[in-house]
Amino acid sequence: MDINDLSKDLAPIISNTMADVVEVKLREYLKKKSFKPGDALPKELELAEALGVSRNVLREALSRLRMLGMIESKKKRGMVLARPDILGAFERVLDPLIIDKNTLQDIFELRLVLEMGLAELLYINKTNKDIAELESIAKKEVNNDNSFRIKNEIAFHGKLYEMSGNDTLKRFQIMLLPIFDYVVTLEKKPTRGLVDHLGLVEILKNGTVEDFKKGMQAHLQPHFDRLK
Amino acid sequence: MDINDLSKDLAPIISNTMADVVEVKLREYLKKKSFKPGDALPKELELAEALGVSRNVLREALSRLRMLGMIESKKKRGMVLARPDILGAFERVLDPLIIDKNTLQDIFELRLVLEMGLAELLYINKTNKDIAELESIAKKEVNNDNSFRIKNEIAFHGKLYEMSGNDTLKRFQIMLLPIFDYVVTLEKKPTRGLVDHLGLVEILKNGTVEDFKKGMQAHLQPHFDRLK
Numbered sequence: 001m002d003i004n005d006l007s008k009d010l011a012p013i014i015s016n017t018m019a020d021v022v023e024v025k026l027r028e029y030l031k032k033k034s035f036k037p038g039d040a041l042p043k044e045l046e047l048a049e050a051l052g053v054s055r056n057v058l059r060e061a062l063s064r065l066r067m068l069g070m071i072e073s074k075k076k077r078g079m080v081l082a083r084p085d086i087l088g089a090f091e092r093v094l095d096p097l098i099i100d101k102n103t104l105q106d107i108f109e110l111r112l113v114l115e116m117g118l119a120e121l122l123y124i125n126k127t128n129k130d131i132a133e134l135e136s137i138a139k140k141e142v143n144n145d146n147s148f149r150i151k152n153e154i155a156f157h158g159k160l161y162e163m164s165g166n167d168t169l170k171r172f173q174i175m176l177l178p179i180f181d182y183v184v185t186l187e188k189k190p191t192r193g194l195v196d197h198l199g200l201v202e203i204l205k206n207g208t209v210e211d212f213k214k215g216m217q218a219h220l221q222p223h224f225d226r227l228k
Numbered sequence: 229m230d231i232n233d234l235s236k237d238l239a240p241i242i243s244n245t246m247a248d249v250v251e252v253k254l255r256e257y258l259k260k261k262s263f264k265p266g267d268a269l270p271k272e273l274e275l276a277e278a279l280g281v282s283r284n285v286l287r288e289a290l291s292r293l294r295m296l297g298m299i300e301s302k303k304k305r306g307m308v309l310a311r312p313d314i315l316g317a318f319e320r321v322l323d324p325l326i327i328d329k330n331t332l333q334d335i336f337e338l339r340l341v342l343e344m345g346l347a348e349l350l351y352i353n354k355t356n357k358d359i360a361e362l363e364s365i366a367k368k369e370v371n372n373d374n375s376f377r378i379k380n381e382i383a384f385h386g387k388l389y390e391m392s393g394n395d396t397l398k399r400f401q402i403m404l405l406p407i408f409d410y411v412v413t414l415e416k417k418p419t420r421g422l423v424d425h426l427g428l429v430e431i432l433k434n435g436t437v438e439d440f441k442k443g444m445q446a447h448l449q450p451h452f453d454r455l456k
Contacts (some may be wrong), residue, residue, distance in 0.1 A: 017291075017294065017301075019291045019294070019295075020294075020295075023295065027320065031323065031325075034325065035326075036325065036326070037326055037328075056284055056287070059284070059288060060287060060288050060291040061291075063245075063247045063288040063289075063291060063292060064291060064292050064295045066245065066247070066248075067247075067248075067251065067292045067295075068317060068320055068321050069321070070320075070321060070326070073245075081326065083326060083327065083328050083331075084321035084326060084327070085321075086318065086321050086322065086327060086331060086335075087318070089296060089317030089318060089320070089321070090314065090315070090317060090318045092255065092296055092298075092317070093296050093297070093298060093312035093313075093314050093317070094314065095259065097259075097262065097264065098263075098264070098265055098298070098309065098311060098312060099311065099312070099314060100265075100311050102395070103311075103314060103396055106394045106395060106396035106397060107314075107396065109349060109392075109394050109397065110394065110396060110397055110400070112345070112348070112349075113341075113342055113345035113346055113348075113349060113392075113397065114341055114342070114345055115345065116344070116345035116347070116348060117340070117341035117342055117343065117344035117345025117346070118341055118345070119344070120340070120341075120344060120445070120452055121337060121340075121341060121455070124452070124455055124456055164337075164341075166334045166337050166338065167330070167334060168331055168334035168335065168338060169334060169337065169338055169341065172338070213441065217348070224348055224352070227349070227352055228352055
């Protein structure tokens with residue numbers, strides 16, 4: 001029996017710092033007491049005493065909640081609960097150099113899933129003005145060299161997500177794009193799908209939502225082929 | 229000219245705490261120096277001195293990075309860069325009671341987009357064993373009362389995402405589901421799509437990826453109708 005077997009059977013005890021513990025306790029407390037955005041929190045000194053921790057440890061935990069946008073400090077009112085930026089923390093960790101390979105692959109696939117699933121929202125919300133803007137983005141791509149490719153991809157797909165009328169989704173996909181591109185460039189030669197951006201614009205103008213799904217599938221086919 | 233116009237023209241200056249500033253500086257430093265997971269960070273005292281801040285402020289910022297899973301403490305080696313849990317922080321803020329209405333709606337739509345876009349991954353990765361398990365979950369639903377509905381939804385759709393072979397996606401959708409359900413229950417009476425879970429299983433057994441997309445669309449139709 002070697003050490004690896006042993007560590008498999010005896011799962012390592014995760015050593016939480018005091019800040020970890022206090023952070024969890026604070027979040028549980030806010031939830032249990034049904035704190036709403038705008039509600040004032042007890043003062044630091046009271047919280048530290050109630051938790052039996054030093055003010056430094058409490059401040060560490062509060063700083064985490066502040067980073068998540070869950071609390072903010074208001075003049076005169078002190079700390080209040082705030083509406084968190086749900087993607088803020090996600091954005092901070094999306095660095096291809098520190099994310100493991102499996103997760104990079106997962107994110108690559110996640111973006112494919114989003115692109116494929118976008119059709120319904122697009123067809124509910126698209127306007128002629130949107131389509132005209134999208135077309136002018138797609139037309140700019142012709143004759144552009146490869147260094148502009150990523151910029152164009154961001155512009156075109158960013159506009160598509162904007163047309164979906166969903167700000168969270170738009171921001172989310174902009175975050176995912178560099179990871180997606182990182183994975184793509186790890187592969188050998190980039191291949192292009194049978195339907196290009198101008199082809200997708202044409203479908204949005206005259207085709208049905210089913211046509212668009214087929215067009216997007218053809219556009220992304222080289223990426224799906226990689227997964228097989 | 230009222231105060232609202234003024235505050236629109238003069239965007240409020242965001243008052244960053246010292247910890248905000250130090251956190252950004254640390255992340256920039258790690259990126260610039262191409263730190264990789266496992267690399268040891270300089271000691272706290274050195275970092276605090278280089279940044280010209282107190283150790284307490286530095287610890288606040290480090291605590292944030294620790295929460296994001298970007299750094300961890302190792303015996304003898306001190307702080308090292310770690311592979312962050314990319315969804316950990318996201319999970320912390322996904323509370324329907326503190327998220328604003330527009331973002332709740334965005335998340336509702338995001339889940340619809342994921343469901344609609346999942347077909348390709350499912351058809352690449354599905355196995356007979358998976359389908360049998362999915363079927364047994366769907367069969368358990370019959371005659372269940374409404375209180376089990378959410379549990380069944382989680383089980384069924386969780387299994388679907390598991391079948392996609394994408395762990396990040398699976399975890400992501402499990403996080404989104406309570407928000408999705410919260411939005412659904414805000415509406416009046418729940419309506420059911422023309423294709424139920426057993427119908428989707430049947431398609432996975434004998435239908436094409438196109439059939440599955442149509443089936444999922446019919447399954448989710450009542451939700452899409454809400455968006456119009």
